[in-house]
Amino acid sequence: MGGRTPAVGGFDCSGLLEYAFAQIGVDLYGTAQSQYNKTILVPEDQIKPGDLVFFSTYKPGPSHVGMYVGDGKFINSNGSNGTSYSSVEEWKNLYPFLGFRRLQ
Structure with missing residues (x-):
């Protein structure tokens, strides 16, 4: 946990998003919880x-975060297993789903 760069050890989930958004000049620093707090709920049909x-x-x-990429998939990372694409529906069957959110 705590991986914030693509260097040795890789990203954790919030570190991946922090890094990705920084590439376009958006500060999304923080944990999954703080990133949740910086965003607003988006209805699933939107x-x-x-x-x-x-x-x-x-x-x-909120303890895990990923970025929706379309077609029911999201990209996420957990450090030790690296970055991967996952099915939103499969994760909904494994963990409590807290929703889709967007930066204001």
């Missing part, structure tokens, strides 16, 4: 690529 998707994994509240 989601777009670039929106964030949040889950509660190892603790209550």
Whole structure:
């Protein structure tokens, strides 16, 4: 946890999004929880690529975040297993889904 750069050890989930958004000049520094707090809820029928998707994994509240890329998929990272594309629906079956969110 805590990986914030593509260097050795790789990204954690929030570090991946922090890095990606920094490439376009957007400050999304922080944990999954703080990134959740910086965003607004988007109804599922209005989601777009670039929106964030949040889950509660190892603790209550937002503890995992990814970026929606379209076609029911999102990109995410957990450090040790690297960055990958995942199915939103599959994750919804595994973890409490906290919704899609967008930067204001």
